[in-house]
Amino acid sequence: MTQRKPVRLGARRDHDRVVYPEVIFFLCDLFLKTKVNPNYPSPPTYFRVTTAILGGGLSGLTLARLLHERGDDVIVLEAEQNPGGLCRSIQEDGFTFDIGGSHIIFSRDAEVLAFMRRMIAGNEERNNRNTRIFYKNRYVKYPFENGLADLPPDDRFFCINEFVKAQIAFETGSVPHPSNFREWIYFTFGKGIADCYMVPYNEKIWKYPTDRMSHHWVEGRVPRPPIEDVIKSAIGIPTEGYTHQSVFSYPAQGGIEALIHAIGAPVKGRIRTGFCVRSIKKSGNCFLISDGTEIIEADRCICTLPVQHFIACLDNVPATVQQACRALVYNSLVCVAVGIRGNVPDISWLYVPELSLGRTNRISFPSNYSSQTAPEGCSSVLAEITHQPGDEVSVMTDAELSEHVTVMLEKMGLISRDSVIMTRIWRQPFAYVVYDLEYQKNIDIIRNYCSTVGIPLVGRFARFEYLNMDGCIRSAMDFVSMYPRTP
Numbered sequence: 174m175t176q177r178k179p180v181r182l183g184a185r186r187d188h189d190r191v192v193y194p195e196v197i198f199f200l201c202d203l204f205l206k207t208k209v210n211p212n213y214p215s216p217p218t219y220f221r222v223t224t225a226i227l228g229g230g231l232s233g234l235t236l237a238r239l240l241h242e243r244g245d246d247v248i249v250l251e252a253e254q255n256p257g258g259l260c261r262s263i264q265e266d267g268f269t270f271d272i273g274g275s276h277i278i279f280s281r282d283a284e285v286l287a288f289m290r291r292m293i294a295g296n297e298e299r300n301n302r303n304t305r306i307f308y309k310n311r312y313v314k315y316p317f318e319n320g321l322a323d324l325p326p327d328d329r330f331f332c333i334n335e336f337v338k339a340q341i342a343f344e345t346g347s348v349p350h351p352s353n354f355r356e357w358i359y360f361t362f363g364k365g366i367a368d369c370y371m372v373p374y375n376e377k378i379w380k381y382p383t384d385r386m387s388h389h390w391v392e393g394r395v396p397r398p399p400i401e402d403v404i405k406s407a408i409g410i411p412t413e414g415y416t417h418q419s420v421f422s423y424p425a426q427g428g429i430e431a432l433i434h435a436i437g438a439p440v441k442g443r444i445r446t447g448f449c450v451r452s453i454k455k456s457g458n459c460f461l462i463s464d465g466t467e468i469i470e471a472d473r474c475i476c477t478l479p480v481q482h483f484i485a486c487l488d489n490v491p492a493t494v495q496q497a498c499r500a501l502v503y504n505s506l507v508c509v510a511v512g513i514r515g516n517v518p519d520i521s522w523l524y525v526p527e528l529s530l531g532r533t534n535r536i537s538f539p540s541n542y543s544s545q546t547a548p549e550g551c552s553s554v555l556a557e558i559t560h561q562p563g564d565e566v567s568v569m570t571d572a573e574l575s576e577h578v579t580v581m582l583e584k585m586g587l588i589s590r591d592s593v594i595m596t597r598i599w600r601q602p603f604a605y606v607v608y609d610l611e612y613q614k615n616i617d618i619i620r621n622y623c624s625t626v627g628i629p630l631v632g633r634f635a636r637f638e639y640l641n642m643d644g645c646i647r648s649a650m651d652f653v654s655m656y657p658r659t660p
């Protein structure tokens with residue numbers, strides 16, 4: 174019997190690794206047969222790389238770009254056929270839709286905002302936000318506390334009177350500090366704004382009782398509105414809230430995915446699509462990452478996958494960590510895109526708190542962000558429905574979802590059924606982190622364990638934090654600035 178001759182895959186600093194030729198032929202063959210994506214021609218099968226980034230959403234691509242810019246050898250491993258994660262867009266029949274829900278570019282972080290705007294320079298539309306809340310058949314200005322003049326008089330009185338009472342209670346210290354999200358809403362806005370809008374809307378989007386949610390994440394994100402502004406808004410003097418968002422950017426062409434392409438451009442040849450990470454093993458000083466058919470060896474590894482997927486890839490995870498991971502709460506999302514002939518109102522997006530109108534929590538009008546996202550004479554609507562994994566929405570067919578949204582849009586007087594040219598449905602399993610009261614305990618257990626694995630977590634679902642695009646980019650920037658350079 175002839176002796177098999179191993180092939181040495183480059184000298185290693187710490188140890189030598191050998192692979193048999195037939196394994197290489199098998200893997201190359203498999204790779205050529207299964208991994209072809211014309212938009213993202215895969216780099217040659219790398220059996221060994223310096224830094225593997227798991228997940229090719231915004232976080233993964235930003236990390237890859239920043240590490241590449243400073244000279245690191247990176248590869249991005251992405252399960253889907255196209256990178257972008259929640260920031261993917263689809264162009265069909267002349268319409269462009271963001272398939273992970275409507276995305277706009279804004280930030281309080283000047284450096285990150287400048288970075289995002291630089292990325293889409295030459296392809297940027299600037300928009301003034303005109304956002305509304307659909308309340309009792311009225312279009313109430315957003316945020317609700319800046320739109321009280323649009324309410325029926327009784328509701329307007331209820332909201333302003335209760336807001337003043339809450340403000341006095343806050344200033345005199347006569348109410349205890351809130352211990353959950355529901356209490357925080359009443360504490361911050363008073364019973365009127367809470368009952369009319371904040372509680373119904375939040376329970377609709379989170380699909381979770383607000384008194385079983387933590388409020389740590391809203392402190393700072395949603396400020397207590399100044400009393401002068403609330404009084405002015407109630408008597409009809411215009412005021413603005415969330416001013417960091419009152420002007421926003423959007424790519425003129427290509428939807429939000431244009432931002433992804435721009436960020437990922439310098440590392441395009443290093444993005445490996447169709448590689449669903451299924452197992453990660455430590456071997457000496459490196460990691461062996463496999464999709465079940467192929468193994469990639471990396472000196473270093475950074476994870477941007479949902480932490481649930483990451484934990485499932487590891488061996489011998491302690492039961493307490495697995496339990497903490499199962500206990501994390503998150504929402505999935507269905508997006509229903511509707512292309513119509515004719516116009517839509519000049520609104521950026523619309524919140525829909527009322528349950529009687531159906532399951533949709535938010536509607537956006539992408540053709541108002543950029544006229545190039547719809548054919549001449551046409552407009553677009555994107556309805557978002559959050560839901561819990563495995564619930565009744567997750568089993569609705571595409572046809573049922575289209576019908577559900579069409580009925581709502583007609584009821585609201587936004588479209589007529591005859592004007593609909595196309596509808597499309599997309600489903601995102603991981604859309605929103607829900608901060609339940611057990612969140613901090615569970616995430617601490619998981620992060621403590623992950624820190625022993627030696628693979629840092631970056632991004633919305635890897636950190637399991639409510640990060641917008643700017644938060645993901647900021648985390649990637651901060652991470653890279655602290656991450657040691659490869660020798």
Ligand SMILES: Cc1cc2nc3c(=O)[nH]c(=O)nc-3n(C[C@H](O)[C@H](O)[C@H](O)COP(=O)(O)OP(=O)(O)OC[C@H]3O[C@@H](n4cnc5c(N)ncnc54)[C@H](O)[C@@H]3O)c2cc1C
Pocket residue numbers: 227228229230231232233250251252253256257258259260273274275276277278279448449450451477478479482506557603604605631632633634635640641642643645
């Ligand atoms: C409805 C909605 C609207 C939003 N609107 C805005 C907005 O207007 N402005 C804003 O700034 N932000 C917005 N965001 C937030 C924004 O989408 C996120 O902050 C950002 O996209 C998160 O990027 P990420 O890379 O961390 O995660 P993801 O986009 O979730 O990327 C993770 C990637 O990992 C891949 N992956 C998963 N499992 C595996 C596996 N096993 N192997 C390999 N790859 C895998 C996924 O396919 C995905 O590409 C919105 C989010 C939602 C849900």
